[in-house]
Structure formats: structure tokens, C-alpha cells
Amino acid sequence: MYGRKNKYMRIKNYMYQVGLCLFISVLTNLSAQVQAQEVKGIVHELESSQRVKDVKVKNLRTKEETKTDSQGNFTIGGQLNDYLTFTQIGYNVDTAFIYAGGVQRIYLTRDNKSIIIDEVVVSRLTDSRLIAEIEQAQNQGKVTEASQTRGGLRLSPSRLFGKKGKQARKNLDLLLAEQNKRKVDRLFSDQTILSVVPLNDTELPLFREQFRPTLEFIQTASPEDVRIYILDSYSKFKSKK
Known part of the structure; x- marks a missing residue:
């Protein structure tokens, strides 16, 4: 009788441990799911890296909106593959594609202000800003221009050998390399x-x-x-x- 009682207690303890493990597993999964439904980030000014407060953040899929706090932090409902827009007076409106977990760092650029392109700056640009900078560099780096007298295109020595054109083509190489890197990293x-x-x-x-x-x-x-x-x-x- 005593042996049967011990066996019953062992089975009971085992079932309790299994149940506890399952409960903890469920809580962990639920916590992960809740976290996966939020996007957290920090908004900075591109060149100074200072944090920007009161930036309006909007999830284009859910239409949910929020604002960054005094330290530039934000939390908004969202998930991977969502698009977030960032709007603040004095800065260019920007859009970020969320393709990786963790804290998102967003760098905004000032209105109508050109930026100095280098590897650090390029890595901070959102996808939409990267595309805009590529288009600008392509236009500035063109070595041909429309002929006003004969029609068609003609080679422009000033664009080919000028400092601005050379810098634009150098910038374009950096920008395209970053764009290609991101395409790879998403897969x-x-x-x-x-x-x-x-x-x-x-x-x-x-x-x-x-x-x-x-x-x-x-x-x-x-x-x-x-x-x-x-x-x-x-x-x-x-x-x-």
C-alpha cells in the first residue's frame, strides 16, 4: 500500500512539472507574440545624431499614430514588413520599411539641406531617402546634356571633369552599394x-x-x-x- 502511494505521488509530481513547463512555455510564446506586435525605435537628426522629439510616427498599414518622447523614443503597433512614416516640421518626411527586429534607429534630414555622403551617413538613411539620394546623384553625375542648338545629347566636359560631377558619381557608388547590401540582408x-x-x-x-x-x-x-x-x-x- 505504501509503495502504491509513493508511485502515485511520483506520477502526480511529474504531471505537475509537465504542466508547469507547458504553462511557462505558453507564457513565453504569448510574450513573444505581444512583443512582435510592437515596433520600438529612436529618431535622430542625421548629421548631429541628436534625438528628435515630437516626431509624428504613423504605421501605413494600421493607420495607428504616435509621437516620439523627449528622448526621441517611440513605440507603435506593428510587425515586420510594415512601413512607418516620420513627420516633423523642419525635416523631410521619411518612410522606413521594417524588415528586422530590435530597436529601429531612424535618421531624419533637414528640409532643403544637402548632406555629405560617406559610408556612415549612407548606412543611416532610410530606404526612401536612399532612393531619393540615388536619383539626385544620378542627375548630378550625368556627363551628357541636351543640346540647345542641334538637338539630342552632347558630352559636357564640365560635368565629366567638374568637381561636383565627380563627387556625385562617387556618392552614387556608395549609395548603390548600400542599396544592394540591404537587398541581400533582407533575405x-x-x-x-x-x-x-x-x-x-x-x-x-x-x-x-x-x-x-x-x-x-x-x-x-x-x-x-x-x-x-x-x-x-x-x-x-x-x-x-
Whole structure:
């Protein structure tokens, strides 16, 4: 009788532990789902990096709106692949595409103010601002112009050899390189990599930088091609350690 009672207690304790684990798992999943329905970020001024308060933030999908606090922070309902617009007097209206988790850092540019393009600045631009800067650099870097007398186009020495034209073409190279990098990163994302191989928080950014595939590969690769590429790269990554 005593043995049967002990067996019953062991079964009861086991069921309790299983139930507790399931309860914790459910709470964890619910918490993750709640967090996934929010987008958090900080709005900065591009050149000074100062935080900008009272910026109106709008989710174009849900139409929800909020404003940044005194430290430039915002939280708004949203998820991956949403578009957020940022509006503030004195700054260009900007739109950000949310394609990665974590805190979003948004950098606004002043109205009608040209910016000095370098690798740091380019990495901070939103997609919409990046496209605008590419168009501007393409126009400024053109080496031909319309002929006023003969019609058609003619080569412009001032545009070809001028300082402004040269700088525009240099800027264009930086801008296009950043745009291509983002196209790759959206498919070669943290989520995609971690769904295939185990990497910790320190290893993940190193792995992405060392084994970021080319744009040509990403544009033609199937999901299975990407998975195999990640597995192969992971083997090389671990062999170097």
C-alpha cells in the first residue's frame, strides 16, 4: 500500500512539472507574440545624431499614430514588413520599411539641406531617402546634356571633369552599394540564418559580415539554395575557430 502511494505521488509530481513547463512555455510564446506586435525605435537628426522629439510616427498599414518622447523614443503597433512614416516640421518626411527586429534607429534630414555622403551617413538613411539620394546623384553625375542648338545629347566636359560631377558619381557608388547590401540582408537575415544554424549573439554579426552572399546569388537563389549556402558557410565559419 505504501509503495502504491509513493508511485502515485511520483506520477502526480511529474504531471505537475509537465504542466508547469507547458504553462511557462505558453507564457513565453504569448510574450513573444505581444512583443512582435510592437515596433520600438529612436529618431535622430542625421548629421548631429541628436534625438528628435515630437516626431509624428504613423504605421501605413494600421493607420495607428504616435509621437516620439523627449528622448526621441517611440513605440507603435506593428510587425515586420510594415512601413512607418516620420513627420516633423523642419525635416523631410521619411518612410522606413521594417524588415528586422530590435530597436529601429531612424535618421531624419533637414528640409532643403544637402548632406555629405560617406559610408556612415549612407548606412543611416532610410530606404526612401536612399532612393531619393540615388536619383539626385544620378542627375548630378550625368556627363551628357541636351543640346540647345542641334538637338539630342552632347558630352559636357564640365560635368565629366567638374568637381561636383565627380563627387556625385562617387556618392552614387556608395549609395548603390548600400542599396544592394540591404537587398541581400533582407533575405540573408538574422531570422533566416538562425532558423538553419545555431549562432550566439557574438557570432551572428561576424558570420553575416564574413559570409554575406552576392546580390546576383540572392536574386536567383531558391530558399533551399540559401539554406545550403548557410550550412556550407557555417561549416567554414566553425572550422576557422
